[in-house]
Amino acid sequence: MSQQRGLETPGIHHVTAIAGDPNANHAFYTETLGLRLVKRSVNQDDVGVYHLFYADDAGNPGTSMTFFPYVGARSGRVGAGQATTVSFTIPAASVDYWADRLAERGVDVETRERFGDAVVAFADPDGLPLELVGREDAPAGDPPTGPVPDEHAIRGFFSVELSLSDAGSTVDLLEAMGYAETERDDAGHRRRFETDGDLGFVVDVVTDPATPRGTPGAGTVHHVAYRVTDEEQESWRGLLQEHGLRPSEVIDRKWFRSVYARTRGGVLFEFATGGPGYDVDEPRSALGERLVLPEWLEDRREEIEEGLPELETGAPTPE
Numbered sequence: 568m569s570q571q572r573g574l575e576t577p578g579i580h581h582v583t584a585i586a587g588d589p590n591a592n593h594a595f596y597t598e599t600l601g602l603r604l605v606k607r608s609v610n611q612d613d614v615g616v617y618h619l620f621y622a623d624d625a626g627n628p629g630t631s632m633t634f635f636p637y638v639g640a641r642s643g644r645v646g647a648g649q650a651t652t653v654s655f656t657i658p659a660a661s662v663d664y665w666a667d668r669l670a671e672r673g674v675d676v677e678t679r680e681r682f683g684d685a686v687v688a689f690a691d692p693d694g695l696p697l698e699l700v701g702r703e704d705a706p707a708g709d710p711p712t713g714p715v716p717d718e719h720a721i722r723g724f725f726s727v728e729l730s731l732s733d734a735g736s737t738v739d740l741l742e743a744m745g746y747a748e749t750e751r752d753d754a755g756h757r758r759r760f761e762t763d764g765d766l767g768f769v770v771d772v773v774t775d776p777a778t779p780r781g782t783p784g785a786g787t788v789h790h791v792a793y794r795v796t797d798e799e800q801e802s803w804r805g806l807l808q809e810h811g812l813r814p815s816e817v818i819d820r821k822w823f824r825s826v827y828a829r830t831r832g833g834v835l836f837e838f839a840t841g842g843p844g845y846d847v848d849e850p851r852s853a854l855g856e857r858l859v860l861p862e863w864l865e866d867r868r869e870e871i872e873e874g875l876p877e878l879e880t881g882a883p884t885p886e
Contacts, residue, residue, distance in 0.1 A: 574799060574806055575745030579724045579767025580792040580823070580839040581620075581631035582653050584695055585643065587785040589617050589636035590879050591692045596621040596632065599672055601715030604855035604880060605845050610635050611820065614864065615874045623723060624711040626845035626854060628794050629766030630723035635789060638876050643784025645696060648833025650788040651773070651781070652728040654686075654698035656766065661719040662687060662701040682750045682759060694786035700725040706765050724767030727791050729834055730781070734758070734774045736831040740810050741770055744793065764794075792825070792837035800826060803838045821861040822847060855880070
């Protein structure tokens with residue numbers, strides 16, 4: 568195998584999950600977690616469904632949690648073959664603030680320690696497992712104006728957890744992507760891999776053959792996207808092919824360009840460019856305020872708008 572050389576991702580670009588009620592989803596991620604709705608669009612492969620993007624104030628790569636909310640969606644089962652938990656970075660001094668904030672809003676919270684970090688674990692309204700990881704090295708970030716004070720705001724991604732029945736091929740791929748193992752638990756079931764970035768630079772691989780296979784549905788991750796450059800995207804396709812995968816062609820998603828490949832472990836990976844960015848078609852000051860469509864869907868706007876449910880998106884207010 569002639570490994571593609573010089574390729575390394577600095578970490579996660581975005582994570583996309585499946586939700587149910589779009590209004591409950593929007594309220595939780597903006598009002599409870601304090602993220603900003605930076606793009607309101609549609610699933611380009613299923614235009615009857617919103618694609619909602621939540622992030623920091625500018626929608627920077629490494630901060631964007633996105634959703635396909637299907638009204639009335641059946642709940643999925645979180646399990647093997649999926650990215651099972653999404654973790655965000657918060658300042659270490661903000662752990663108690665978040666544990667209290669979530670509990671006050673009726674969210675079940677569990678605090679724990681993992682590899683020396685304090686972790687606040689909970690789930691979103693659809694049951695998607697989430698964590699806030701307190702870090703002394705949390706970057707300053709670009710917090711949005713809203714209900715969470717800047718000093719406590721979520722900074723972006725910390726990690727994703729991959730639950731796999733057999734981790735061998737996925738670990739080989741992660742190492743080819745620039746990740747290196749840095750920690751493992753005493754039983755060896757959880758292995759931590761890190762790359763050289765400041766947001767979303769961690770992947771935890773959890774291996775347990777007894778874990779039931781996950782099934783897609785509300786409350787499960789659809790795919791994990793990693794940051795890459797335009798110049799290297801074809802080389803990334805080559806690397807994926809060298810690992811026996813079948814990558815897509817480069818797909819223009821308007822705000823970034825993407826290559827997709829499903830790993831042998833079952834998780835769908837995306838390799839997304841940093842630009843043009845979410846402000847390519849609307850000013851930063853107005854991100855997320857209206858339904859934005861890529862130009863190849865614009866002539867279907869009336870039909871698309873009629874098929875979408877009402878979305879209540881009043882601006883979050885400081886508390």
